[in-house]
Amino acid sequence: MTDSLRVVDVAEDQLDSVWQVRTRSFGPGGDRDEWRKTALEFLDDGRYLGVVDGDELVAAARIWPFEQWWHGRRVQLGGVAGVVVAPEYRGRGVASLLMRAVLQRCVDKGYPLTALYPATTVLYRHLGYEFAGHRYKFSFQAADLRTLGGKGTAIRKAGPGDAELFLQLASKAHEGQRSSGPLIWPLKQVQGWLEDEDNFAYVADDGFVVYNWSDGALAVDELIAGSEETARALWATVGSGASIARTVHAYCAPSDPIHLMVEHEADTDTRINRWMLRMIDAPAAIAARGFPEVTVEVDLQLVDQELAGNTGGWHLSVAGGAGQLTPAEPSVDALRLGSRGLAALYAGTPLASLRAAGLAAGGTPEGDDALDTAFGGPTPYVLDYF
Structure with missing residues (x-):
């Protein structure tokens, strides 16, 4: 590491450099305009940090302003994402320099906790992170879901104006279930998901579902239900696409009631991603x-x-x-x-x-x-x- 390396707050005119480092780090992919639109939201309040060598940006990371449920109570959390280092600067302490600045910024922002999905555990464990939980992706037969019932429950199509309601329903469910781990996203982000024409969202009095198409299958991003009947109605709504999609992928807890409702168990190729936590x-x-x-x-x-x-x-x-x-x-x-x-x-x-x-x-x-x-x-x- 050289004396010319220093940590900076990423500025708007550096975002093109961040994108280039990101592409070299993660490979091509994603919508550049959408990425830039989201990235701009992190600049004004100091949640995008970078490392420069002279005037050249060589690494960057951003911090999401989340809350996270821990045994049914909300805890503020800095979600660290988009950690990228230019290939020619790897192995020179740049990532450690960047992440130490991220930890200090989380201190400054008052986040008691920080979490991330690790591309490598070595760096993050060295800085005090450890595995805390999982993200589960289960796959069910759409025909099973279609027959779950719940026809007496009224549901309607949801839109951006329901974002606050979605957050309220999720909060009520996670508080009652003493949930640990699920994130609370900023309202603006939830509104954006409900504006996206690629997402299908439906809401009942005590629950909602958001899902989309995924390579010929259907994928449930989130389903919240405050009662058995609502759970059955929302899952059956997703399963109504069984004539087109044989499989429904679902991100949910391993203890979600759906595992007890469906006739056939989830496929054995369940995908699990592990995430890490650190005390601030x-x-x-x-x-x-x-x-x-x-x-x-x-x-x-x-x-x-x-x-x-x-x-x-x-x-x-x-x-x-x-x-x-x-x-x-x-x-x-x-x-x-x-x-x-x-x-x-x-x-x-x-x-x-x-x-x-x-x-x-x-x-x-x-x-x-x-x-x-x-x-x-x-x-x-x-x-x-x-």
Whole structure:
């Protein structure tokens, strides 16, 4: 790495350079005009960072302003996307320089958490990220879905004016289900999806579905239902295309009720993408997250090589469905975690797994049981790629 490399906020006149680096990094593809339109939204409030060598832009990354559900409560999250480095600058510390700036910008923006889909785990683990959950793509027989019923449920075609309603319905469902992982997108983005003529959207009193055509099959991006009848009606609406499309791909949780409704199980070639999580502000992340109705009192000793504010002795208290992390002198039996172990624990990875991987030490068996209960539950999942 040379002294001429420095981090900058990407400017509008640098977007052509970002696109060129993106093409060299990911290959050709996508609509350049649409990409630029979206990219512009990240510039004004400092959510697009780059690395320049002199005047040449050689790397870039952007940050989505998401919220994410954690046990039925919303937590602000910086979604890191479009991390690109020019091929001739790889292996020179440029990506680390860029990502450290991204972490600091997430601090500045007040995001307790950050998440990403890794092209490589080496870089991100070195910076404190760890696997937290999955994105599942299941494939069902359209004819199975068509026969699910729900004919007594009224549904209508949805449009951009329903974006706020969609967000409200999704929030009600995820809060009630104590969901962990699904993202809350900005309203403008949801409106854009509902404006897209390639998407088909329908809404009922307590649910909605968004789907589209995908290589001769149908693909469900999201289906939210507050009742069995609504779920049946919306899935049957998608399945009504069975005379044209034999298969329906669906992004949904592995515990989604659809798995219990259809006559035939999902195809065995289920696709899974893994995503990674990192704590930016440990006390804020704990305070924002939901917890089951358990009581936990555990001492922690945290070490964060990148964000010093997380490092030190802490006391974790969980009660009444809420958690609190307060500074404390570490006790002899404090559980010792680095940033990777802390992220994995937050996402529900059992302490036995963390210990076996060398990501946790110290503590007590009783403390492990209490933490597994507090943070455990179904594997967190995400419906969207970003």
